[in-house]
Amino acid sequence: MTALQVSKVSKSFPGVKALNNVSMTIAAGSVHALLGENGAGKSTLIKIITGIYPPDSGSVMMNGKPVRFANLRQAAAGGLGVVHQERNLVTRFSVGENIMLDRLGASALSRVDYAAIHREAETWLKLLDLEVDPRTIVSRLSVAQMQLVEIGKALSLHSRVLLLDEPTASLTPNESTVLFRILRRLRNDGVAIGFVSHKLEEVFDICDRVTVLRDGVNACDSADLTTLSRADVVQMMIGRAERITKRAPRAQPDVPPYLQLTGYASGAGHRDISLSVRPGEIVGLYGLVGAGRSELARAILGLSRQLGGEVKVAGKPVHITSVAQALHQHGIGYVSEDRKQEGLILLHSVLANSGITLWSKLANRMGFLRDSTVNAKVAPVLQRLELKTPSVYQTIGNLSGGNQQKVSVAKWIAAGVKLLIIDEPSVGIDIKTKAYLHDLIHELAEQGTAVLLITSDMPEMVDVADRILVMDGYRIKGEVENDRNYDAVSKAIMGFIHNHAAA
Numbered sequence: 001m002t003a004l005q006v007s008k009v010s011k012s013f014p015g016v017k018a019l020n021n022v023s024m025t026i027a028a029g030s031v032h033a034l035l036g037e038n039g040a041g042k043s044t045l046i047k048i049i050t051g052i053y054p055p056d057s058g059s060v061m062m063n064g065k066p067v068r069f070a071n072l073r074q075a076a077a078g079g080l081g082v083v084h085q086e087r088n089l090v091t092r093f094s095v096g097e098n099i100m101l102d103r104l105g106a107s108a109l110s111r112v113d114y115a116a117i118h119r120e121a122e123t124w125l126k127l128l129d130l131e132v133d134p135r136t137i138v139s140r141l142s143v144a145q146m147q148l149v150e151i152g153k154a155l156s157l158h159s160r161v162l163l164l165d166e167p168t169a170s171l172t173p174n175e176s177t178v179l180f181r182i183l184r185r186l187r188n189d190g191v192a193i194g195f196v197s198h199k200l201e202e203v204f205d206i207c208d209r210v211t212v213l214r215d216g217v218n219a220c221d222s223a224d225l226t227t228l229s230r231a232d233v234v235q236m237m238i239g240r241a242e243r244i245t246k247r248a249p250r251a252q253p254d255v256p257p258y259l260q261l262t263g264y265a266s267g268a269g270h271r272d273i274s275l276s277v278r279p280g281e282i283v284g285l286y287g288l289v290g291a292g293r294s295e296l297a298r299a300i301l302g303l304s305r306q307l308g309g310e311v312k313v314a315g316k317p318v319h320i321t322s323v324a325q326a327l328h329q330h331g332i333g334y335v336s337e338d339r340k341q342e343g344l345i346l347l348h349s350v351l352a353n354s355g356i357t358l359w360s361k362l363a364n365r366m367g368f369l370r371d372s373t374v375n376a377k378v379a380p381v382l383q384r385l386e387l388k389t390p391s392v393y394q395t396i397g398n399l400s401g402g403n404q405q406k407v408s409v410a411k412w413i414a415a416g417v418k419l420l421i422i423d424e425p426s427v428g429i430d431i432k433t434k435a436y437l438h439d440l441i442h443e444l445a446e447q448g449t450a451v452l453l454i455t456s457d458m459p460e461m462v463d464v465a466d467r468i469l470v471m472d473g474y475r476i477k478g479e480v481e482n483d484r485n486y487d488a489v490s491k492a493i494m495g496f497i498h499n500h501a502a503a
């Protein structure tokens, strides 16, 4: 039975035809993949279904009836649940309040029974294996935890049609496995699930059917995924075969470390952390959600207190107290995992955002800064990452999620720092661009940059890092030399993680 039918939907934005006669049919009791490169139109299609944008033409039907929702609460009342790609949590509200918000509305929250809210929220958190108190204020959560809260919120609506736009983007395979267990159960109960992801392994794991968009048109409408191979799907997405890289392990540079931590302890809870990153070396930091990896990056940058041990940069003991100091005195750059909070200024243009890290440097030398200067530095990087934008003057917030991500990574790659800490660089980036991004990170290292790579994406870790430190419970549990043998390396990594039996 068809639960959701999209017919010949078109949608244009200034300078972009985002969707052109797109159709998609999602059956009740199925998990339906919606695939395509960055900027292909996936999120736009979801926003049209949920009523955020009106279509220029075409129709959306649920259970045989045309629908046009005016807002999210109407959609929820109509049996449609959604997790959008960009986060929509009210960060100053608690986890529990956020989960209940769409049903109550912010104004009703003052009159409700908080104990009941938190009890109900707790059942969803438990189901998702998320160990946080529902009274926790959302701004204190990690990006992955916020993503799980959004998912819990959508699940709590008990909708018959559930649309998930990159729900697993910042999750590790373990958290995703828990989510998939829930999705399978919902599917068996007859729920129609739309699922967007750039992780093709999981798409083949969880999805039955597939719609592929390419440049805003259907590369396939609604096909049986079991009859298709990965190569078929990639061909439809990018119009050619996937480039499979198998990099050789790189020779380790024989130079002293640029960054060295010895017996380091932080106010965030890290204990006894010893690690080093040499110029030209890519050190990976792997761990599950909550292991303390991003928190370590933030602690190194002075965002939490150092409680013990020693930090050396270029052989000298240092005491870093701010991100600005890290950048200007020590040449340390940080691609934050939380683009929305820290990385990009969404209301500014691509050009302005690209330049932020370069501004002080270039402006100091020349006294003033011209767009053409910034553009000359970052444009080549953005070009290699195939940024899709009508112009560099486009407001960042209007780019697709993956294209926003490209800008935030590109500006740091172009910034020419000595040590680059990269936290989840390819979240939301399509498979084609990911290969280019990995090339760029390798080139940085070849040019002598020290790189500390935090990623939850195991294939990425094995493709990019030279050696991998495994973190669990705010400590380093082990180190794995990366010989690029995927199965052996990932097994060795997981062997260091305490509760990996959950997977």
Ligand SMILES: Nc1ncnc2c1ncn2[C@@H]1O[C@H](COP(=O)(O)OP(=O)(O)OP(=O)(O)O)[C@@H](O)[C@H]1O
Pocket (backbone or CB within 6 Å): 013, 014, 016, 017, 018, 036, 037, 038, 039, 040, 041, 042, 043, 044, 045, 085, 388, 389, 397, 398, 399, 400, 401, 402, 403, 428, 430
């Ligand atoms: N509000 C908007 N204003 C202008 N252009 C927009 C707006 N929203 C989307 N676009 C453009 O429409 C196209 C499709 O974007 P969309 O976000 O649907 O892509 P996507 O398939 O979800 O990509 P991604 O994988 O990166 O999330 C892009 O070219 C994007 O820049």
Ligand SMILES: [Mg+2]
Pocket (backbone or CB within 6 Å): 042, 043, 044, 085, 165, 400, 401, 402
């Ligand atoms: Mg999107």
